[in-house]
Amino acid sequence: MSDPINIRTLPPGTQVRLADGSVAEVVSNPADGAWLFARYITATDPALVGQEEMVFAQDVVAVR
Template sequence: MSKPLNLRDLEPGSRVRLQDGTVLFVVDNPRDGAWLICAPEDSPEDRDGVFLADIIGEAD
């Protein structure tokens, strides 16, 4: 069984997988435990907030 994901622990540069299978990299972490600022690896300028419920875990 995998360890629960704690968004506060994720550093910029980490990769996360969303419910739909999309993999994004963490650009910034406000460390509020609910949101990450992420972007696609091939388009880092397209930053967007991603909510905890949309993330299933860290990507390999």
């Protein structure tokens, strides 16, 4: 099991890997510890690539 990721400290531009295998880039971080705004770089659903979405903290599994 890996160490928990403190998403409050992730600045815009940071790339994160999500639980579904997608990679997203942080666009904005409200630093609430629950959500990030991120743009998909790669996604299991190709329609999401380039889209900005809210990402829940528990979906972030790694920082790249």
